[in-house]
Amino acid sequence: MSTRFWTGSRRDTLAGYLFIAPQLIGSVLFVFVPLGLVFWYSLHEWNVLADTFTFVGGENYQALADDPKLADALVATGFFSAGLVVLNLSLALLLAVLLNQRLRGTVFFRTVFFSPVVVSLVAWTIVWSFLLQDNGGINGLLELVGVDGPNWLRGEGTAMLAVIVVQVVKNVGLNMVLFLAALQGVPANLYEAATVDGATRRRQFLSITVPMISPTILLTSIITVVGSLQVFAQIAVLTQGGPGTSTTVLVYYLYQQAFQFHHFGYGATLSVLLFAIVLLLTLVQWRMRRKWVFHES
Amino acid sequence: MKIRAILAAATAGVLSLGLAACGGEEEPSTGPVSLRMTVWSSNEAHLKLFNEIADAYQAKNPRVTEVKFDPIPFESYTTTLTTQIAGGNGPDLAWLLENSAPDFVGSGALLPLDDTLAKADGYNAADLSPAATKLWQAGGKLFAYPFSTSPFGVFVNIDQLKAAGQQTPAELIAANQWTWEKAVAVAAASATKSGKAGLVVRDFDYKGWDNLSTVWTGWGAQAWSADGKTCGFDQQPMVDAMTFLHKAIFTDKALPGPGTTADFFAGEAAMTVTQISRASLLKEAKFGWDLVPLPTGPKGQYAVIGQAGLGALKKGKNADVAADFLAFFTNPENSAKLAAYFPPPRTSLLTADTLAKTNPLLKPEQLQKVVIDGISGGVVKPSHTGQAEIAQAVRAALDPLWKPDADIKAVLGGVCSAINPLLAK
Numbered sequence: 001m002s003t004r005f006w007t008g009s010r011r012d013t014l015a016g017y018l019f020i021a022p023q024l025i026g027s028v029l030f031v032f033v034p035l036g037l038v039f040w041y042s043l044h045e046w047n048v049l050a051d052t053f054t055f056v057g058g059e060n061y062q063a064l065a066d067d068p069k070l071a072d073a074l075v076a077t078g079f080f081s082a083g084l085v086v087l088n089l090s091l092a093l094l095l096a097v098l099l100n101q102r103l104r105g106t107v108f109f110r111t112v113f114f115s116p117v118v119v120s121l122v123a124w125t126i127v128w129s130f131l132l133q134d135n136g137g138i139n140g141l142l143e144l145v146g147v148d149g150p151n152w153l154r155g156e157g158t159a160m161l162a163v164i165v166v167q168v169v170k171n172v173g174l175n176m177v178l179f180l181a182a183l184q185g186v187p188a189n190l191y192e193a194a195t196v197d198g199a200t201r202r203r204q205f206l207s208i209t210v211p212m213i214s215p216t217i218l219l220t221s222i223i224t225v226v227g228s229l230q231v232f233a234q235i236a237v238l239t240q241g242g243p244g245t246s247t248t249v250l251v252y253y254l255y256q257q258a259f260q261f262h263h264f265g266y267g268a269t270l271s272v273l274l275f276a277i278v279l280l281l282t283l284v285q286w287r288m289r290r291k292w293v294f295h296e297s
Numbered sequence: 298m299k300i301r302a303i304l305a306a307a308t309a310g311v312l313s314l315g316l317a318a319c320g321g322e323e324e325p326s327t328g329p330v331s332l333r334m335t336v337w338s339s340n341e342a343h344l345k346l347f348n349e350i351a352d353a354y355q356a357k358n359p360r361v362t363e364v365k366f367d368p369i370p371f372e373s374y375t376t377t378l379t380t381q382i383a384g385g386n387g388p389d390l391a392w393l394l395e396n397s398a399p400d401f402v403g404s405g406a407l408l409p410l411d412d413t414l415a416k417a418d419g420y421n422a423a424d425l426s427p428a429a430t431k432l433w434q435a436g437g438k439l440f441a442y443p444f445s446t447s448p449f450g451v452f453v454n455i456d457q458l459k460a461a462g463q464q465t466p467a468e469l470i471a472a473n474q475w476t477w478e479k480a481v482a483v484a485a486a487s488a489t490k491s492g493k494a495g496l497v498v499r500d501f502d503y504k505g506w507d508n509l510s511t512v513w514t515g516w517g518a519q520a521w522s523a524d525g526k527t528c529g530f531d532q533q534p535m536v537d538a539m540t541f542l543h544k545a546i547f548t549d550k551a552l553p554g555p556g557t558t559a560d561f562f563a564g565e566a567a568m569t570v571t572q573i574s575r576a577s578l579l580k581e582a583k584f585g586w587d588l589v590p591l592p593t594g595p596k597g598q599y600a601v602i603g604q605a606g607l608g609a610l611k612k613g614k615n616a617d618v619a620a621d622f623l624a625f626f627t628n629p630e631n632s633a634k635l636a637a638y639f640p641p642p643r644t645s646l647l648t649a650d651t652l653a654k655t656n657p658l659l660k661p662e663q664l665q666k667v668v669i670d671g672i673s674g675g676v677v678k679p680s681h682t683g684q685a686e687i688a689q690a691v692r693a694a695l696d697p698l699w700k701p702d703a704d705i706k707a708v709l710g711g712v713c714s715a716i717n718p719l720l721a722k
Contacts, residue, residue: 133556261686
């Protein structure tokens with residue numbers, strides 16, 4: 001019997017590990033180690049200026065439970081996410097269906113709606129901050145049609161709406177393209193058969209299109225929900241969390257606590273909370289895929 | 298096996314980083330030294346002067362091979378600085394804003410300077426104005442040098458006022474009528490005529506509320522008591538001052554409303570309240586302008602100053618060398634040079650003659666009335682330990698005030714409820 005160490009299967013194993021090594025090392029260094037550190041920091045009181053780093057156990061988590069401002073931040077986050085997901089997905093689907101027609105100019109409009117996706121986020125937001133001023137471009141347009149526009153970024157209700165719309169217009173093109181690709185993958189013969197059976201356009205949409213593109217709906221909703229929980233630059237540029245605390249979403253609150261108020265330990269605790277929320281939502285959506293998503297096989 | 302090795306490596310990484318975060322100071326080195334100083338100015342003339350001073354220092358101290366001035370944008374200055382410190386990458390010296398002074402001075406992040414300054418040749422620390430150094434001291438020790446003590450004044454666009462047929466502030470001062478009532482009336486009339494903004498409290502923008510201390514001090518109001526423990530927002534002087542301001546914004550339209558920006562220096566407003574160091578922005582102004590002291594309030598004349606300090610970070614590898622460079626950077630000779638851009642804390646330099654040499658844009662009368670009188674009698678803008686958190690709470694609680702139908706007293710009471718727990722910390 002041969003006792004050669006490098007048997008074929010060992011060689012294959014090594015090759016396999018080498019193939020995944022770059023990704024694995026990257027993940028460990030830039031995902032798992034920072035995650036571990038954030039959790040470690042959340043157990044400490046870290047005063048940067050005084051240069052103290054004291055173990056406090058669960059105190060930061062207790063503070064989290066007692067923090068009256070956290071509820072406001074969670075409510076603001078909920079509003080933002082719900083508004084963004086509903087508006088983004090429905091608009092993206094509507095645009096995709098409209099631009100899936102074989103008509104002149106669809107390529108032009110696809111480009112128009114997609115182009116904000118490739119614009120720098122901060123530049124995009126800064127331009128919108130000018131447009132949304134009380135004497136800015138949006139209200140100037142409204143004035144032309146005789147409407148006295150609100151002070152968008154200063155009203156408690158309109159500020160959140162403005163942030164959501166700015167974000168939707170920025171990113172709706174990405175979901176639109178994903179939906180377009182999915183729509184084009186729906187076999188045409190299904191529609192032909194449905195037409196022969198006398199199904200209306202609405203019925204065809206609900207009974208053929210939606211089930212056939214449901215994997216894409218799931219994917220886009222996960223991406224959009226997770227992305228909405230990470231909103232930061234838009235808030236920092238447009239409202240800085242105001243007016244009041246109406247647009248202080250969780251990530252912005254985390255930033256304030258850690259980097260502005262120098263409560264790095266508590267900031268890390270908020271990060272752990274954010275991580276748990278994102279993980280939970282993703283798991284829920286993933287679990288529900290069996291119920292929602294239609295698989296051909 | 299491999300997995301265990303990876304986990305071990307990751308754990309070691311976590312531990313070493315964690316330990317680095319709580320690690321102590323390093324031994325002072327004796328080899329070549331390179332210093333880094335964070336500043337918020339990227340003005341070429343400023344940096345040129347700093348580099349000249351640094352070159353002179355290096356010529357005398359060959360051990361110091363480099364002094365690097367590292368500009369950080371003003372808007373995020375303190376946040377960036379503290380993040381650098383948190384990451385173990387803090388500078389050796391740093392400019393500090395007055396609103397972060399209590400945090401930096403009280404935390405022990407800075408090296409006490411008294412001994413170094415006392416040892417420095419011909420430093421004459423007794424020349425520093427006590428009003429200027431007060432904010433930067435704790436327990437009788439000086440933790441930062443107030444390199445810039447810049448009073449607030451009112452810059453005026455004479456052309457816009459004249460076009461609106463209004464008296465200029467200089468005329469009003471001569472007639473002893475330069476009051477807030479009058480200033481607001483003039484601003485409102487000018488705004489109506491020009492269609493531009495009237496009076497802009499610069500950097501306020503319905504967020505930077507501490508800039509409003511340039512107004513409410515005229516009513517004898519203060520954000521909190523001198524000991525920092527009692528909230529002043531719900532007290533009568535503040536209610537009166539804010540009522541006046543609210544009327545000036547929403548009834549008289551003398552100040553641009555929330556969400557409207559106007560830059561005086563671009564000719565978009567008739568008047569602006571800001572620090573005199575902004576005069577340099579008027580070098581190429583295409584309109585006639587003047588600089589006058591703040592108008593008088595119901596409590597009479599007053600002045601407000603903004604400050605910036607320079608400190609050496611204790612945690613730096615070469616903290617002693619950094620402090621020594623600080624002493625050189627701010628000695629009488631270099632202070633005189635710095636006075637070209639930053640109103641100095643040295644009483645010997647605070648004369649209209651000296652300042653006139655370095656501030657050619659300002660007339661001796663303006664220097665005397667706004668700068669010298671301002672520095673000697675000025676109230677520093679509000680600052681408190683944990684300022685950033687308090688500032689954020691005040692901003693959020695003040696937001697409901699910036700509506701035409703606001704219940705001023707109730708809003709100001711709300712500000713105190715919001716910050717009382719923070720003031721008590």
